[in-house]
Amino acid sequence: ATVVSWRVNNQEQLFVSKQAIFDGKRAIRGGIPVVFPQFGEWSTGPQHGFARICRWELKKPPERLPTGDVEAMFQLLDNEFTRSMWNYPFSLTYRLILREKELHFNISVYNPGAETLSFTFLLHTYFKVPDVRRCQITGMRGCTYIDKTREGALYQEHRDVVTVNEWTDRIYQNTPLEHIITNVVSGRKMRMQKYNLVDTVVWNPWVEKAKEIPDFGEEEFPNLVCVEAGHVSSPVILPPGTVFEASQILQVM
Numbered sequence: 001a002t003v004v005s006w007r008v009n010n011q012e013q014l015f016v017s018k019q020a021i022f023d024g025k026r027a028i029r030g031g032i033p034v035v036f037p038q039f040g041e042w043s044t045g046p047q048h049g050f051a052r053i054c055r056w057e058l059k060k061p062p063e064r065l066p067t068g069d070v071e072a073m074f075q076l077l078d079n080e081f082t083r084s085m086w087n088y089p090f091s092l093t094y095r096l097i098l099r100e101k102e103l104h105f106n107i108s109v110y111n112p113g114a115e116t117l118s119f120t121f122l123l124h125t126y127f128k129v130p131d132v133r134r135c136q137i138t139g140m141r142g143c144t145y146i147d148k149t150r151e152g153a154l155y156q157e158h159r160d161v162v163t164v165n166e167w168t169d170r171i172y173q174n175t176p177l178e179h180i181i182t183n184v185v186s187g188r189k190m191r192m193q194k195y196n197l198v199d200t201v202v203w204n205p206w207v208e209k210a211k212e213i214p215d216f217g218e219e220e221f222p223n224l225v226c227v228e229a230g231h232v233s234s235p236v237i238l239p240p241g242t243v244f245e246a247s248q249i250l251q252v253m
C-alpha cells in the first residue's frame with residue numbers, strides 16, 4: 001500500500017528513485033510509504049516499522065464514486081510476521097480518494113485486543129520537485145523541532161518559511177493543520193492538510209547521506225523534498241476496543 005505515483009494534469013507529483021527496488025520485501029524509495037507502528041529506529045524490527053514492507057489486502061479495488069472521485073481501500077491485519085516484531089492484534093485500514101487535483105488519505109487503526117497499544121504513525125511523502133533549494137515550506141514558525149542531524153537537539157523555528165539547503169532531518173512538533181510547499185512540479189504550490197497528525201518531518205539526505213542509501217542515486221537529492229505528516233514525537237496510546245483516525249489531503253494549487 002505504498003502510493004508510488006500520483007499524476008495531476010498528467011504530471012507526476014511524487015518522487016521515486018531511479019534505483020528504487022520493487023521486490024515486495026524492502027521499502028520502496030519514494031512515493032508515500034506508510035510508517036507504522038514505529039517511526040525511526042526500532043529495537044524489535046526494521047526502521048520505520050513493518051507496514052511499508054508488508055503486503056496489504058486490497059479491500060476495495062479502485063471504484064468511481066457518483067461524485068467522479070475514485071476510491072480504493074486497503075487493510076493490514078496482524079499476522080505471524082507482524083507478531084514476530086510487535087505481538088499485538090491490530091487492524092489498519094487505509095482509504096484513498098483521488099480527485100482531480102487532490103489525493104485524500106484516511107487512516108484508521110483499531111485495537112481489537114485486551115491490551116493498550118502504543119505506536120507511532122507517519123505518511124512518508126516524497127514530493128517531486130525541480131530543485132529542493134527553491135522550495136519553501138510554510139507553517140513551522142514558532143514550532144519546536146528535534147534536529148536529527150544534531151543528535152536530536154531541540155530548537156525553535158523562527159523563520160516564516162522553512163528552506164532546505166543542506167542535509168535536513170527535523171521533526172517539527174505540534175505543527176498547524178496546513179502546510180504549503182512552493183515550487184513543486186511546474187512551479188506550482190502543494191497544499192498539505194492533516195488531521196490528528198500533530199508532527200511534520202522535513203527530510204532531505206543531501207549529497208553525503210545520499211551516498212549511504214543503497215537504493216538512491218547521489219545526484220537525485222535536489223529532486224525531492226520529504227514533508228511527512230505524522231504522530232511521532234509522542235506515541236498514540238490506543239486503549240482496547242478503540243480507534244485512532246487520521247487523515248491527510250494533498251492538493252495541487
Ligand SMILES: O=P(O)(O)OC[C@H]1O[C@@H](O)[C@H](O)[C@@H](O)[C@@H]1O
Pocket residue numbers: 027047048124148169170201203213228
Ligand atoms: O531510509 P529510510 O528508512 O526510508 O528513512 C529515510 C528517512 O526518513 C525520515 O523520515 C527520517 O526522519 C530520517 O531519519 C530517515 O533517514
